Amino acid sequence: MARETMKAKRERALRVAERMNEHYPAAECALVYGGDPFRLTIAVLLSAQTTDKGVNKVTPALWERYPTPADLAAADVRDVEDIIRTIGFYHTKAANVVKCARLVVSEYGGEIPRDINELQKLPGVGRKTANVVLNEAYHIVEGIAVDTHVFRIAHRLKFAGPSADTPAKTEDALLKLYPREYWGPINHQWVLFGRETCIARKPKCGTCFLGDLCPSCGRA
Structure with a gap:
C-alpha cells in the first residue's frame, strides 16, 4: 500500500x-455481570490477561460469597484467592478486588463513579477498564x-x-x-x-x- x-x-x-x-x-460485553456496575468493574479487572470465559466461571461463586461491595470489602484476600485461583495473576487480582471494594465503599458510597478519572483511582482499574465500565454500564463514551x-x-x-x-x-x-x-x-x-x-x-x-x-x- x-x-x-x-x-x-x-x-x-x-x-x-x-x-x-x-x-x-x-x-x-462477553462478561456476565447481571447489569451491576460494581460487578462489571470487578469482572473487567479480573479479565486482564485472562479470557472472559475463565472470568465467567469464577464470578458466580464470588458474587454468591460476597453479594455486595461491602461484603467484598470485608473479605479475606486468601478466601478471594481460593475462589479465583483458576485465572491468571490471581494473587494480585484478589488483592486489588478487595482494595477496590474497600475504596468504592469508603469513598463512593458503594457506587461505581461515572467519571473516567475517578474510576482510575480504584486499585486495578486502568483506562481500558474505565472505558469499558463507563461505556457498558453507564453508556458514557469517553474513549x-x-x-x-x-x-x-x-x-x-x-x-x-x-x-x-x-x-x-x-x-x-x-x-x-x-x-x-x-x-x-x-x-x-x-x-x-x-x-x-x-x-x-x-x-x-x-x-x-x-x-x-x-x-x-x-x-x-
Whole structure:
C-alpha cells in the first residue's frame, strides 16, 4: 500500500466500521455481570490477561460469597484467592478486588463513579477498564477501550503506527481517526473480530471480510 493520507485513512476506517456493523450489529460485553456496575468493574479487572470465559466461571461463586461491595470489602484476600485461583495473576487480582471494594465503599458510597478519572483511582482499574465500565454500564463514551485484541487489530489495519507502542498511544491514534459517534461499539466488535478472524498467532486473512481494507492481509 502506498503512503496513505490521513483523509484516505479516515475514509478506510469508516468503511471498516460499516463492515463491523454489518457483521456484529449487536456486539455485547462477553462478561456476565447481571447489569451491576460494581460487578462489571470487578469482572473487567479480573479479565486482564485472562479470557472472559475463565472470568465467567469464577464470578458466580464470588458474587454468591460476597453479594455486595461491602461484603467484598470485608473479605479475606486468601478466601478471594481460593475462589479465583483458576485465572491468571490471581494473587494480585484478589488483592486489588478487595482494595477496590474497600475504596468504592469508603469513598463512593458503594457506587461505581461515572467519571473516567475517578474510576482510575480504584486499585486495578486502568483506562481500558474505565472505558469499558463507563461505556457498558453507564453508556458514557469517553474513549476507546484498547485491550490486546484492539491493540493488535489497530496495528494490523495500520490505523496506529509503530510509535503507538502502548494501549494509550494506540487509543489516541484511534480517537483521532474515528469521529466520537463511532467510539462506543469498537471494543466489543473488534474483540469478537479478534477472536474469530484476526487471531493473534494465525489470522484468517484468506477469508477475512476486511481483507481488501487491510494492508496486512495483502489484498488492500
